[in-house]
Amino acid sequence: MDQDRWRRLSEWPLLGAALVYLAAYSLQVLLPSDRGLEAVLGVVVWVVWAVFLVDYLANLWLAERRLQWFLRHPFDLLTVALPWLRPLRLLVLLRSAMALAKSRAVNLVGGGTLAIAGSGAALVVYVGALAEYSAEHDAPGASIRSFGDALWWAIETVTTVGYGDYTPVTVGGRIIATGVMITGIALIGAVTASLAAWVAQAAVAQQTAARTPRGTEADLHAEIAELRRRLEAAGRE
Amino acid sequence: MDQDRWRRLSEWPLLGAALVYLAAYSLQVLLPSDRGLEAVLGVVVWVVWAVFLVDYLANLWLAERRLQWFLRHPFDLLTVALPWLRPLRLLVLLRSAMALAKSRAVNLVGGGTLAIAGSGAALVVYVGALAEYSAEHDAPGASIRSFGDALWWAIETVTTVGYGDYTPVTVGGRIIATGVMITGIALIGAVTASLAAWVAQAAVAQQTAARTPRGTEADLHAEIAELRRRLEAAGRE
Amino acid sequence: MDQDRWRRLSEWPLLGAALVYLAAYSLQVLLPSDRGLEAVLGVVVWVVWAVFLVDYLANLWLAERRLQWFLRHPFDLLTVALPWLRPLRLLVLLRSAMALAKSRAVNLVGGGTLAIAGSGAALVVYVGALAEYSAEHDAPGASIRSFGDALWWAIETVTTVGYGDYTPVTVGGRIIATGVMITGIALIGAVTASLAAWVAQAAVAQQTAARTPRGTEADLHAEIAELRRRLEAAGRE
Amino acid sequence: MDQDRWRRLSEWPLLGAALVYLAAYSLQVLLPSDRGLEAVLGVVVWVVWAVFLVDYLANLWLAERRLQWFLRHPFDLLTVALPWLRPLRLLVLLRSAMALAKSRAVNLVGGGTLAIAGSGAALVVYVGALAEYSAEHDAPGASIRSFGDALWWAIETVTTVGYGDYTPVTVGGRIIATGVMITGIALIGAVTASLAAWVAQAAVAQQTAARTPRGTEADLHAEIAELRRRLEAAGRE
Structure with a gap:
């Protein structure tokens, strides 16, 4: 094997x-x-x-x-x-999802990238909130004291809004937060890339439709084939 | 029907x-x-x-x-x-606008994407502020107490600035906020995609103008047509 | 005229x-x-x-x-x-810069977009800070009380960081802030689009260099010209 | 030399x-x-x-x-x-990395841009935190008082999250912060551009595979060569 x-x-x-x-x-x-x-x-x-x-x-x-x-x-x-x-190990989920998407040949332009980015961000938000809650809720001076607060914190962090109403205070909590923030940057990138590919496709389709008045290589092939027939006819005479 | x-x-x-x-x-x-x-x-x-x-x-x-x-x-x-x-139902407006834009073949590169993204963001800001005000203004410990504050909060949230001077404290308010934040990510993506398409078009135009010194397929067609005429002339002799 | x-x-x-x-x-x-x-x-x-x-x-x-x-x-x-x-009128500067860039055919891919976006953002930061300082510095409960604070506020707003250490409290100040935020979204979009165009150009150059083993249309032209010479030679015999 | x-x-x-x-x-x-x-x-x-x-x-x-x-x-x-x-001088590191990447022909699409952006952002975060700590830690009214806080501040700033739990208060600290913020905008741009190039490549590959039913210029060359052989044969008769 x-x-x-x-x-x-x-x-x-x-x-x-x-x-x-x-x-x-x-x-x-x-x-x-x-x-x-x-x-x-x-x-x-x-x-x-x-x-x-x-x-x-x-x-x-x-x-x-x-x-x-x-x-x-x-x-x-x-x-x-x-x-x-422990939290890191959950990223195996993300890896599995990526591998599945690749092996199933998900259409990366028509929504596939968006779907992967969305699911990945949702998973990171949930796992990040779990880990953050676990790291912070009994630390002295912490503001993230319930799982609901941790979820809300993860959402405002992954979208890079960052109100600052809840912020991690422990070193572990800040390392987890850094992971959530980097996911946020990647999320913005993936959403933008997906939209850009979609706009670009539409633009290329428009340009192609507008530019080729008489046809393309297919016509060249036809014309050369026609030339060959004439040559053969000329040779037979 | x-x-x-x-x-x-x-x-x-x-x-x-x-x-x-x-x-x-x-x-x-x-x-x-x-x-x-x-x-x-x-x-x-x-x-x-x-x-x-x-x-x-x-x-x-x-x-x-x-x-x-x-x-x-x-x-x-x-x-x-x-x-x-109730607020969710208002997203019908967005769906209608999208459908209209599609059926009217709005130019997605030359400003169309920007216009849709801008109008959509403005609608989400207004509806989000309405819903947030409705959910928060009489909650205990809330900071969003007037519709003006809610509008300002929605604007700083959709642009992902997030000062944190006003933040939702109820579960309903935070769900609405999540929607506004996701709209913000989509807004950044749409603006960027639209600009990227515009820059890419300009770049392609520059490259195309610079690269073809002698012409393109049109010349090939002309040359093959010329060949054919000579062959015919040769056949007639 | x-x-x-x-x-x-x-x-x-x-x-x-x-x-x-x-x-x-x-x-x-x-x-x-x-x-x-x-x-x-x-x-x-x-x-x-x-x-x-x-x-x-x-x-x-x-x-x-x-x-x-x-x-x-x-x-x-x-x-x-x-x-x-008054502040709005200063946007004439931006318009003039745009028009100049267009009429001078600034290279939009190789840094031109970045330069326009950077200059525009710097202008909006300066004018926005001026207008914000003018609108806020003597309002009751305001946090933006010096021009230095206003500049710092404009910088953290246009980059969508938004710490929230300084925030506008008047309606006029918030309208100006909205303009600065929208500029920030456009700035992110322009920087990204410029980088994307640069990466795309490099990618296309790599692909093109790798794909064409024997040459392109120029070779086709040469081959057809050669054909024509042979035909003419054959016709003369 | x-x-x-x-x-x-x-x-x-x-x-x-x-x-x-x-x-x-x-x-x-x-x-x-x-x-x-x-x-x-x-x-x-x-x-x-x-x-x-x-x-x-x-x-x-x-x-x-x-x-x-x-x-x-x-x-x-x-x-x-x-x-x-002193901190500015450290940007020489970034310049050296860039020059090395260029001279070693790093693949800019397949992860090279991401790697440069990530390393550059990490360097700016570390140097920015050092410089910020140096500028702020003994200023009156400062919130950034330890190097750990400065690192955390630099991370939340470069990702444009900006909670506002730590903010610079000195002019020098704010100038350094502006540099970190601009790096953040560039980081978002580079991540997005890299992802966009990757999606675009996948899309082009899909389109190309779907569009060319009979082949391309290579076939044209072959057909013209065939034509030439026939002409020569006809000339010899």
């Missing part, structure tokens, strides 16, 4: 594992006081981590050039090697 | 109904204490809702594949099925 | 008048207490206004279709008809 | 000097109380300045048209002539 085949086989299970992880992480952050639930969620989180680890090792094993693959996928390594970077 | 014909016929009446609704909604929000007026406006709102409902049912009835149309137009369903989502 | 000739003749005098006006307006706002200076500046402002009025009337008189020109230039009318909209 | 050769030879030493300067400047700002270190750093800073001065004079000496080079490189002059504009 080669790496491509493994990727195709593992695509859906990985996405499922990431979704399970998202649910478990959400419950861990939002219901931290429930003892029984926490034990169950702990098991779930370890199982998902094992799934990611198996995928990482399988990819490393099946790669044609192992050292190269190892060096080019530091993010995958971080995802499995640092169990305490 | 098929669906296309219904759409063409209903285009202007729907736009009119949406404008009436905008006026009625504005008066409802800004003059809430006037009893007699409120009764009249209530009737107007119900009549407009009936117009939208008739349009929705007619579209559903005339659609070639009813189930498909039903599934692909969830926004239209929300507009007529949830009478308490 | 036709309108085009008038435009070419009036280009530089109008720019000069606008610059004089900028200086006079700056002094009026920043040194309002000096009686003698104020009298001089008042005269200067009226002279510049007379220059603008003469230009407007000349354009109207020389236009081929006067009604059409009148309807299509409402901004020019506002500039001369409303003497109390 | 001509200027091009000098540039190629001085490329890496200049980058090294700028990196040494970055380290020395960082230590000067962050550990200002250490007397012995400060003396060493002072010497390092003067040596780096001497390196820059030698490069400037060599460029001026080797330039074909000295006056033209002098007038077109005011930034280089500022870098060496104003020893107290």
